[in-house]
Amino acid sequence: GENVEQHPSTLSVQEGDSAVIKCTYSDSASNYFPWYKQELGKRPQLIIDIRSNVGEKKDQRIAVTLNKTAKHFSLHITETQPEDSAVYFCAAGNDKIIFGKGTRLHILP
Amino acid sequence: DTGVSQNPRHKITKRGQNVTFRCDPISEHNRLYWYRQTLGQGPEFLTYFQNEAQLEKSRLLSDRFSAERPKGSFSTLEIQRTEQGDSAMYLCASSPRVTGELFFGEGSRLTVL
Numbered sequence: 001g002e003n004v005e006q007h008p009s010t011l012s013v014q015e016g017d018s019a020v021i022k023c024t025y026s027d028s029a030s031n032y033f034p035w036y037k038q039e040l041g042k043r044p045q046l047i048i049d050i051r052s053n054v055g056e057k058k059d060q061r062i063a064v065t066l067n068k069t070a071k072h073f074s075l076h077i078t079e080t081q082p083e084d085s086a087v088y089f090c091a092a093g094n095d096k097i098i099f100g101k102g103t104r105l106h107i108l109p
Numbered sequence: 110d111t112g113v114s115q116n117p118r119h120k121i122t123k124r125g126q127n128v129t130f131r132c133d134p135i136s137e138h139n140r141l142y143w144y145r146q147t148l149g150q151g152p153e154f155l156t157y158f159q160n161e162a163q164l165e166k167s168r169l170l171s172d173r174f175s176a177e178r179p180k181g182s183f184s185t186l187e188i189q190r191t192e193q194g195d196s197a198m199y200l201c202a203s204s205p206r207v208t209g210e211l212f213f214g215e216g217s218r219l220t221v222l
Contacts, residue, residue, distance in 0.1 A: 032208035036211075043215055044152065051208065089151050094207070095157075095208075096157055097142070097154070097211060099151035099152045099153070102149070102151045
């Protein structure tokens with residue numbers, strides 16, 4: 001069945017440094033790849049998404065890359081700030097959306 | 110508030126009881142999804158609807174779980190004969206289109222004693 005693997009499960013970076021989270025997916029029919037941020041006790045919220053006809057997308061300090069051949073996609077956060085501390089989920093699909101298990105990102109002062 | 114609304118927000122029940130959760134999606138969103146989330150895990154897909162049609166139900170989902178969206182607006186998720194392993198946050202999300210952003214509700218937290 002469809003599966004989305006996400007790594008690492010926990011990531012600690014110094015404030016101001018970059019953070020990278022990587023995901024792989026199994027369903028080659030997937031054409032939509034969103035990333036969600038979930039703060040403690042809150043609902044997941046979309047931060048950026050990419051579709052299969054695009055290899056890269058950037059929004060201020062956040063960028064996503066997609067390699068459809070390898071079935072890999074990644075989230076890059078530059079110049080990290082304390083408010084970036086949260087759990088990040090990648091997801092993939094075209095009709096139904098399957099989520100990864102999440103990465104807990106800690107921004108160290 | 111015109112976001113996704115879920116009720117009840119919290120439910121504590123005894124093992125073997127039935128529970129029902131309701132989700133009111135954003136108006137005119139024709140896609141509605143149910144997910145289950147346990148501590149430290151990502152949202153686990155349960156089922157989804159296009160208007161009133163249930164398009165898919167997770168193969169991992171026991172037949173104790175049933176969902177409806179009778180008029181293509183609100184949806185209900187019923188769990189029969191609850192088990193302790195059903196304890197989780199049940200998240201509803203709606204979307205205006207295929208491969209569109211999922212807008213999540215606050216969730217309904219179920220505790221089975």
